[in-house]
Amino acid sequence: DTAVSQTPKYLVTQMGNDKSIKCEQNLGHDTMYWYKQDSKKFLKIMFSYNNKELIINETVPNRFSPKSPDKAHLNLHINSLELGDSAVYFCASSHTGAENYGYTFGSGTRLTVV
């Protein structure tokens, strides 16, 4: 009954490969996000989707492509992986609107590019 689940938890891959991270939430939230946490623990937003529509697209290389087949899922596909992509990637979800209770986060995916 995990609220926001990400798979895989760990991902080790070689430079140049293409990989995907999946995220699903069962909270009925209408907005989902991807955040990147670097080695210094800094959290930076990458994307957000509201009801399958892209709302926020920060300055992220176009090798990163989010896909939202429905409002409960937001996947992240990364092409041509580079060493600098190594980080922990967090999926999160929330309600939009005036009553904001913050994000619910997944447990993160540690991506290591070798």
Add this chain to the structure above:
Amino acid sequence: AQTVTQSQPEMSVQEAETVTLSCTYDTSESDYYLFWYKQPPSRQMILVIRQEAYKQQNATENRFSVNFQKAAKSFSLKISDSQLGDAAMYFCASHHRDDKIIFGKGTRLHILP
């Protein structure tokens, strides 16, 4: 641009004592939300406490309370009766109308037995 600043990269506190983590933020909006998140070694992000900017009363959750000073744009977290399980990275965050949450760089809290 919205920013969140945590000026203490690391702090230590004796078990059972009280510690205060500082946070300042900058925004031109009048309506927003503020949060403290905890990230233990398991790396799970856990919501600790939340404050609506339009509410003057400081939020409290058991041993966790905030000191929200809207005019000064300050939002500090007080942890009373610190426990070993409180050891973690603590992130201050602000949420705005564009639905983007901006995080500070975090404060690593050590609990000394």
